[in-house]
Amino acid sequence: MAVMTFAGAALKNFFSKPVTTKYPAEPAEYKERTRGHIEISIDDCIGCGMCTRCCPCGTLSIDKIKGTWTINRFDCIACGFCVEKCPKKCLTMVAGYQTPDGEKETVTYTKSPEVLEAEAKQREEMAKKAAEAKKAAEAKKAAEAAKAAEEKKPEG
Amino acid sequence: MGKRSVIPYGPQHPVLPEPIHLDLVLEDEKIVDVLPSIGFIHRGLEKLTEKRDFNQMVYVTERVCGICSFGHGYGYCDTVEHIMNIEVPDRAKFLRTIWFELSRLHSHLLWAGLMADAFGFENLFYQCWRVREKVLDVIELTTGGRVIFSVNKVGGVLKDITPEMQKAILEMLDYVEKETKVLEKTFMNDYTVQSRMKGVGVLTKEQAHALGCAGPFARASGIATDMRMRGYAAYGELDMEPIISNDGDCYGRCEVRIGEIYQSIDLIRQAIDKLPDGELAAVVKGNPNGEYFMRIEQPRGEADYYIKGNGTPNLDRMRVRTPTFANLAGLCEVLKGADYADVGILAVTIDPCISCTER
Numbered sequence: 153m154a155v156m157t158f159a160g161a162a163l164k165n166f167f168s169k170p171v172t173t174k175y176p177a178e179p180a181e182y183k184e185r186t187r188g189h190i191e192i193s194i195d196d197c198i199g200c201g202m203c204t205r206c207c208p209c210g211t212l213s214i215d216k217i218k219g220t221w222t223i224n225r226f227d228c229i230a231c232g233f234c235v236e237k238c239p240k241k242c243l244t245m246v247a248g249y250q251t252p253d254g255e256k257e258t259v260t261y262t263k264s265p266e267v268l269e270a271e272a273k274q275r276e277e278m279a280k281k282a283a284e285a286k287k288a289a290e291a292k293k294a295a296e297a298a299k300a301a302e303e304k305k306p307e308g
Numbered sequence: 309m310g311k312r313s314v315i316p317y318g319p320q321h322p323v324l325p326e327p328i329h330l331d332l333v334l335e336d337e338k339i340v341d342v343l344p345s346i347g348f349i350h351r352g353l354e355k356l357t358e359k360r361d362f363n364q365m366v367y368v369t370e371r372v373c374g375i376c377s378f379g380h381g382y383g384y385c386d387t388v389e390h391i392m393n394i395e396v397p398d399r400a401k402f403l404r405t406i407w408f409e410l411s412r413l414h415s416h417l418l419w420a421g422l423m424a425d426a427f428g429f430e431n432l433f434y435q436c437w438r439v440r441e442k443v444l445d446v447i448e449l450t451t452g453g454r455v456i457f458s459v460n461k462v463g464g465v466l467k468d469i470t471p472e473m474q475k476a477i478l479e480m481l482d483y484v485e486k487e488t489k490v491l492e493k494t495f496m497n498d499y500t501v502q503s504r505m506k507g508v509g510v511l512t513k514e515q516a517h518a519l520g521c522a523g524p525f526a527r528a529s530g531i532a533t534d535m536r537m538r539g540y541a542a543y544g545e546l547d548m549e550p551i552i553s554n555d556g557d558c559y560g561r562c563e564v565r566i567g568e569i570y571q572s573i574d575l576i577r578q579a580i581d582k583l584p585d586g587e588l589a590a591v592v593k594g595n596p597n598g599e600y601f602m603r604i605e606q607p608r609g610e611a612d613y614y615i616k617g618n619g620t621p622n623l624d625r626m627r628v629r630t631p632t633f634a635n636l637a638g639l640c641e642v643l644k645g646a647d648y649a650d651v652g653i654l655a656v657t658i659d660p661c662i663s664c665t666e667r
Contacts, residue, residue, distance in 0.1 A: 154497040161435060161490055171438050183445075185452035185467065208364040231367040231458045236466060245452065 182247035187230045189250055192221055194261040196242035203234035203243060219263035219271065226256040310336040315648070319348045323426050323652035326662035330643075330651070337648050342640045350666040354626050361621035362388055362596055366460055372628065373664040374455050375418060378411040379606040380628070380664075381460040383613045386540060386604070388462050391596040391617055397587040398542075400464035405542040406477070406579045407450070407457060409572040413484065414443040415607035416565045416572070419659050420491065423562060426656040427504040432494055439487045446480045449473055464589025474580050481573045492566050505558040509642035509654045512556055521638040522631045523609020524568065525658050527552045528560035535605035546578045561657045595621050606631055608659045630664035 173180070182188065199216035211227035212234065214220070228250075235243045263271070313334050319327030327348035333341035356368055370381040382404055389396060421436030444454045450473050451457040459467045469477070495501060511521070516529035526533050527550060534550035536543045551567035553560035596617030603612050609631025616624040635658040642654055 154493075155499045157498040158432065158494045161494070162431060165431075171441070183449045183452070185450070186448060187452040187458065206364065208360055208367045229367065229371065229456075230453075231370075231456075232452070232466075233364065233367060236461075 185245075186247040187232050187245045188248040189225060189230060189246065190223065190228065190235065191244050191246050192261055193242045193244075194219075194221055194263050195267045196240050197221060197263070198240055200239060202237050202239060206233050206237045208233060219268045220260050222258050222260045224256060224258045225250045226253070312340070317651060321652075324655060324660070325422060326660060328655070328660060328662050330655070332643070332648070332651065334648060339643050339646050339648060339651070342643045344636055344640055346636075346662060346666055348666075349663055353667045354628065357623040357626045359622070362617070362623055363462060363621075365623065365626070366462065367458060369626075369628075370456055370458060370460070372667050373630075373661055375415045376411070376606045376608065376611070376630075376661060376664055377455060378407050378457045378460070379604060379611065381457065382408060382541070383602055383604045383611055383628075384615070384626070385460045385462050387600050387602040387613045387615045388596050388617075390600040390602065391598045391615060392462070392592065392594065394463050394590050394592060396464055396590055398584045399468075399586040400588055400590075401542045402579050402583045403465050403469055403588075404460070405546070406469065406576055406583075407447075407459065408541065409576045409579070410443060410447055410450075410477075411457070412607040413569060413572045413576075414440050414447065415659075416569050417443065417484075417488075419565055419607075419656075420495065420562075420569075423653070423656050424495075426652045427501065429501065432491070432501075435487075435491060439484055439491070442480050442483055446473075446477050449476055461589060463592040464587070466588070468588055469583075474583070477576065477580065481576060485570070485573050488566070488569050495562055495566060502559065504650075504653060505562060508558045508650050509646055509657065510555075510557045511638055511642050513554075515641055516556070516638060519637040519641060520634050521609075522634040523606070523659075524561060524564045525609060525631075525635045525638055528564045529556040530554045533610070535603050535610050538603065540602075540604060542579060542582075543575075545582060546575055548575060558653055558657050565659075595619055596623065606664075608632060608661055608664075609635060611664075628664075628667060630661065630667075632658065632661045632665045635660075636665075 199214055199219070201214050204212045204214050208231060209227050209229055211224045213222045230245070232245050235245050315332045315334055317330040317332050318324055319329045329345045329348070331343040331345070332339050333343075353368055353372055357365055360368055366381055366385060369384040370377050372380045417436050417440035421433045421440065424430070424432035424436060447457065448454045450469050451459045451467060459465050511529045513530040516526045516531055521529065521531070522533070530552055532550045532552050536548060537550065548571060551564050551571055553563045555563070596615070597619035599614070599616040601612065601614050603610055611631055612629040614625070614627040618624045639655065639658045643651060646654055
């Protein structure tokens with residue numbers, strides 16, 4: 153049994169720099185892959201809702217018409233599943249952890265007015281087109297019915 | 309016969325990292341009986357399978373426990389893959405092995421620190437955790453999380469370990485090996501450390517076998533049980549032997565775990581050396597339908613997973629048997645006849661993970 157086996161390590165400690173860093177004073181170093189929190193480039197979002205459906209803790213919600221994407225960062229477990237699932241790759245994991253707070257507040261991201269306007273216009277156009285297509289289909293159906301009735305007449 | 313008294317120990321106790329309650333029946337300073345009770349940290353994660361689909365459950369299972377996080381995620385994914393007959397690519401298997409061993413490395417270094425803290429050697433505790441920090445840095449570099457990896461998915465892995473990262477891992481291993489040799493000298497040879505560990509809490513091979521102990525706790529009593537020898541993931545292609553000790557006391561458990569630090573270092577080196585090229589994940593189609601039982605070796609011992617799927621995205625049942633649950637019976641056995649002052653050390657030598665046990 154040896155005595156003072158730790159003396160070397162203890163002595164080395166006296167004359168070496170501290171291993172720890174003074175964190176809030178000195179900024180922390182983050183790795184490239186660090187899963188700190190989720191960021192969204194909201195204007196690229198198509199509002200498919202894939203992220204809200206795949207989230208294991210149900211912390212995300214989305215409103216396609218208003219163009220908003222809401223997250224409760226205190227419920228988010230930063231697993232990165234939504235980032236993996238996003239078809240437009242507009243979600244990313246970036247460094248920096250959620251700071252503590254007294255209340256669990258949600259954060260809402262809204263699309264820029266230009267994008268919202270463009271989207272509303274697109275929706276209107278699509279609705280118009282759909283209405284036209286529906287009208288055309290109805291007219292075609294009516295014409296076909298009339299034709300069928302006409303063909304039926306001489307026989308009667 | 310001395311006067312008997314009951315002393316409650318835990319769930320909040322300076323030595324215990326997690327909540328477990330022991331009612332110690334003392335006769336003077338000797339313990340004659342122990343009544344353990346758990347249930348302070350139950351979260352109902354197994355029940356959650358009914359609400360979350362099987363892909364979301366990967367992330368839930370990972371959060372069963374902080375330290376064995378990767379093992380739980382892996383055990384769950386492997387079980388579901390067996391049910392769905394998915395052939396995982398070789399590269400994914402090797403990557404999983406590397407991450408599994410990294411998690412074992414940091415778990416054992418954490419344990420060494422807690423052990424040093426339990427017998428009052430705080431400086432040694434700092435040194436162990438200083439070394440562990442390098443392992444955590446590498447884990448963050450490769451996976452993005454320090455403790456929760458989130459790299460597993462049903463069918464394979466999400467992230468790759470690039471050649472630069474492999475280099476960083478190998479450099480870290482050299483550092484950890486060098487530093488562990490210094491720590492080992494103190495743990496294994498120091499007079500004061502030995503006076504707290506040698507001959508304390510002896511569990512014979514027969515007792516360990518009868519009580520169904522698992523992992524390093526059983527290996528320290530001379531039972532060569534190591535689920536890695538089954539050859540899941542890429543363990544079948546790596547050279548390894550279970551590390552055992554015949555002492556059966558705290559010193560033996562410490563010896564086994566320090567031996568396993570070197571074993572993990574060796575396994576990671578082998579895995580990086582043999583890392584094949586290829587895909588990271590297989591394509592997953594459909595939902596799990598059927599049941600499977602899986603046994604894996606967590607840092608703390610053998611963990612069992614039972615999963616039953618019914619053909620829908622939600623599983624019928626998930627059950628996890630964790631190593632600490634198996635070792636609690638052994639803990640109660642070694643506590644009988646021990647000194648009251650040794651309870652802290654003995655509780656730490658089973659490497660208790662109560663979060664795992666209660667889920």
